[in-house]
Amino acid sequence: MRGCCVQRRIQIPSITLGLLFLGVGDRSGRAESIPIRNIRLLNTPSKCVMWSLALIPKRSSGEEDLMISPEYRSLIPATPRHPIIQLLIEASSRRPSGWALRDTVRELSYTELLQEVLVEGGRLANLGVHRGAPVMIEATQNTRYLTAYFAALHLGANVLPYDASTGPEELEREMARYGVLFYLVPGDSIKVSKLSGLSPHCIPYLAELDDGSCVLLPTGAAEGQPKRAIHTTEGLIGNASAYANSVGLNADDVTMIMISPTLGICHTGQILAHMLVAGRIAFSSNMISPDDLVREMQDVRTTNVTLLPDLLGDAMLNALARVPTLRQISIDGTASTKEFLPHLASRMKEVDIVQTWGASGCGPILTVWLAGRDPLSPGCVGTPVRGVDMEIRSPKAKNREFEEDGSVGELCARTSYAMHGYLSGDEADGDVSTEPELIRTGYLGYADNDGRVYVKPQ
Numbered sequence: 516m517r518g519c520c521v522q523r524r525i526q527i528p529s530i531t532l533g534l535l536f537l538g539v540g541d542r543s544g545r546a547e548s549i550p551i552r553n554i555r556l557l558n559t560p561s562k563c564v565m566w567s568l569a570l571i572p573k574r575s576s577g578e579e580d581l582m583i584s585p586e587y588r589s590l591i592p593a594t595p596r597h598p599i600i601q602l603l604i605e606a607s608s609r610r611p612s613g614w615a616l617r618d619t620v621r622e623l624s625y626t627e628l629l630q631e632v633l634v635e636g637g638r639l640a641n642l643g644v645h646r647g648a649p650v651m652i653e654a655t656q657n658t659r660y661l662t663a664y665f666a667a668l669h670l671g672a673n674v675l676p677y678d679a680s681t682g683p684e685e686l687e688r689e690m691a692r693y694g695v696l697f698y699l700v701p702g703d704s705i706k707v708s709k710l711s712g713l714s715p716h717c718i719p720y721l722a723e724l725d726d727g728s729c730v731l732l733p734t735g736a737a738e739g740q741p742k743r744a745i746h747t748t749e750g751l752i753g754n755a756s757a758y759a760n761s762v763g764l765n766a767d768d769v770t771m772i773m774i775s776p777t778l779g780i781c782h783t784g785q786i787l788a789h790m791l792v793a794g795r796i797a798f799s800s801n802m803i804s805p806d807d808l809v810r811e812m813q814d815v816r817t818t819n820v821t822l823l824p825d826l827l828g829d830a831m832l833n834a835l836a837r838v839p840t841l842r843q844i845s846i847d848g849t850a851s852t853k854e855f856l857p858h859l860a861s862r863m864k865e866v867d868i869v870q871t872w873g874a875s876g877c878g879p880i881l882t883v884w885l886a887g888r889d890p891l892s893p894g895c896v897g898t899p900v901r902g903v904d905m906e907i908r909s910p911k912a913k914n915r916e917f918e919e920d921g922s923v924g925e926l927c928a929r930t931s932y933a934m935h936g937y938l939s940g941d942e943a944d945g946d947v948s949t950e951p952e953l954i955r956t957g958y959l960g961y962a963d964n965d966g967r968v969y970v971k972p973q
C-alpha cells in the first residue's frame with residue numbers, strides 16, 4: 516500500500532500538546548513558535564474533546580474559584596460531564612467576568628451562559644427531553660439560541676437546527692422525516708412543543724453511536740429531500756480546536772458572527788473555536804446596513820469576522836475597511852472562490868485573509884488557506900488542519916491503493932472529526948465514508964511537496 520499522507524503522524528501526550536498550543540498565537544494571529552499543524556494524537560481514538568479542552572489554560576487545578584453561585588453549582592453534573600458543559604466550565608474559569616457573548620438585546624459572561632444552560636437543561640429534562648431524543652431548535656441569531664442549543668445537547672439529545680423561514684409545510688415534513696419529539700423556540704424562557712414523534716429508521720442508528728448525542732446539520736438537497744450530516748459534539752469541538760490553532764485565535768479576539776446557525780459547521784465551528792480560547796463573540800443584527808454594521812463592529816472592537824463569499828461585495832469591503840481593529844477575515848468557500856481573493860487582499864492589506872475548505876457545507880473543516888503563506892494558484896485550498904490526514908486515492912483502483920505524490924486522485928480525509936454519514940430520513944447513508952473516520956470528498960485533487968492540497972474543478 517502506498518500512502519500520500521500530507522501530514523506527519525507523531526504520537527505525543529495530550530498535555531504536551533496543550534503546552535505547545537499556549538504559544539501559537541500573538542496579537543496579530545501569526546505563529547510565534549513552531550507550527551504544530553502536523554501533529555495528530557494516536558493515543559486518544561475518537562475522544563478528541565479531551566485534548567481539545569486541554570488547550571485552554573486553567574486558572575487553577577480545580578473549580579473552587581469558578582464564579583458561580585451554589586444553587587447553580589449544584590446543577591453541574593458529576594464526571595463524566597458532557598463536553599459542552601466541560602467547555603463552558605473551562606471558558607468560565609479562563610474569563611470569569613465581563614461580557615463574553617453579546618447580541619442586540621443583552622450581554623452574557625461565560626459563567627452566566629453556563630448557569631442558563633444548566634437551568635434550562637433541568638427544565639427541559641423535567642418536560643421529558645432525554646438522551647437520544649430528536650429535538651429541533653428554531654435557529655435564531657442570538658445568545659438565546661446558544662442557551663437552547665447547549666441545554667439540549669448536554670442532555671444527550673440529538674439536535675436539529677432548523678430555519679423557520681422555510682415555511683410550515685417544510686417544517687412538518689422535517690419533523691415527520693426525523694421523528695422529532697420536541698420543538699424548541701429560543702426566548703427569555705425556551706418555548707417547548709412536545710410532539711407525538713414518529714420513529715423512522717434513522718433513530719435506532721443514532722442510538723448506536725458511542726457518543727449518544729449528535730448534532731444533525733443540514734446540507735443540500737438529494738433527490739428532492741434535504742439530508743442531515745451526523746456529527747458528534749466531541750468531533751465538532753475537536754475540529755473547532757484545530758481551526759483555532761491553524762488561524763491563531765486567542766483570548767483577545769472578538770469575532771462578529773454574521774451567518775445563520777443553519778449554516779452548520781461554519782456557524783457552530785466559529786462559536787466553539789472562540790470558546791476554546793475564551794475569546795468573545797458578538798452576533799450582528801439581521802438585515803443590517805453597512806453603516807450599522809460598522810457601528811456594531813466598532814462598538815465591540817471586532818477583530819475577526821467570518822463571511823460567505825457572496826457577501827463580499829464592494830459595499831461590504833468598504834464597511835470592513837472602516838473597522839480599525841479588524842485583523843482577520845475568514846471565508847467559508849470552495850477552491851473556485853479564489854478568483855476574488857487577489858481583489859480582497861489588495862483592498863484589505865492590513866488584514867489576514869483566511870479561507871476554510873471542507874468539501875461540503877456540513878462537513879468538518881479539513882484545510883485552511885492563509886494569504887501570504889499559501890499561493891493564489893487555482894484550486895489551492897491550503898494545508899490540512901491538525902488531526903486531518905489527507906490521502907490521495909486512485910479513482911480507478913481499490914480503496915486501499917494510493918497515488919504517488921503529485922498524482923491526481925480522489926481527495927480523502929482520515930480524521931476523528933469525520934461525520935458519521937448522512938441521514939435522509941430513512942437510514943444512515945454511507946456515501947461519504949467506506950471506513951471509520953474516513954471522508955471520501957468526491958473531489959479530484961493532489962498535494963504538492965509542501966503538503967498543500969489542490970482541488971481540481973469538478
